[in-house]
Amino acid sequence: MMAPLILVVDDEAAIHRFLTPSLKAEGYRVIEAADGAAALRKVEQDRPDLIVLDLGLPDMDGKTVIRTLRRDCTIPIIVLSARDREAEKVLALDLGADDFVNKPFGVGELMARIRAALRHRVLTARDTVFTAGDIVIDTAAHWVQRKGVDVKLTRREFALLELLFRNAGKVVTHRQLLHDIWGPANEKDTQYLRVYIGHLRAKLEEDPAAPRLVLTEPGIGYRLAGARHDAAT
The missing domain is CATH 3.40.50.2300 (Response regulator)
Known part of the structure; x- marks a missing residue:
């Protein structure tokens, strides 16, 4: 090294x-x-x-x-x-x-x-690399790649994506996402969440209008599909 x-x-x-x-x-x-x-x-x-x-x-x-x-x-x-x-x-x-x-x-x-x-x-940095389809995120090095190309995310976009990856396959409620990313005073501001989810989809999805990575659970929250944890060796 x-x-x-x-x-x-x-x-x-x-x-x-x-x-x-x-x-x-x-x-x-x-x-x-x-x-x-x-x-x-x-x-x-x-x-x-x-x-x-x-x-x-x-x-x-x-x-x-x-x-x-x-x-x-x-x-x-x-x-x-x-x-x-x-x-x-x-x-x-x-x-x-x-x-x-x-x-x-x-x-x-x-x-x-x-x-x-x-x-x-x-x-x-240990055990912090996750993959979903052609998306790779390293939560310690703070980078995201899609098809091997770096994707530029803001700090909040990255925090939102990291939280979804760490709960891959599970539904993460609107309230939990807002609480963890924006703080307890913003737990009802779902418009923030919709805007940032839209940003993530625009940067990461093949077709943002028909997302296959960041999925909506109507009235509940969002779920990240098809992710796996690449354990450190």
Whole structure:
């Protein structure tokens, strides 16, 4: 297996000069970005295994980067920032960051946080590949393919499809889907569900008007047909 690929996002050249050799000495592969736009491009192009992200970037706030990534990406994000106010930490974590390390930082502490984040990702990646017809979903790597071609899903579309796959062959009620994906305050908002089911069918079905994968159980909910779990070997 290839060593984990880490994306370091910081506009300080000194951080890159210090951190990149330290990460490589620990056996990681490293790519760099100096601003938010470059970071988003590198995530799209290189699919790193973990991101070390500064909040004070020259073109956009690091929290904007987190918010953008978390629309359809679950890559672990460790925030590395001189902003030590509790409100900043809480907001970054609420937006989807996995951890927060203050500048100045000890390299040993940062490496321990990186190991912990990667270890958690490996544990959650076990037995997470499912197949239904020509659709394959990897719930840990957060990708979906149809006929071997990547399918772009939003974060909520992916969460909805994952929940259906994890309950393959069973009817999942409107209430359960709404509760788990949109939260308990939205358990009666079935219009949300119809719209997102329509999006999934448009992206995954051969004929969205005559679905064979995501089936409707009138008045009850939805059921995923023909799925199997590809156990890890």
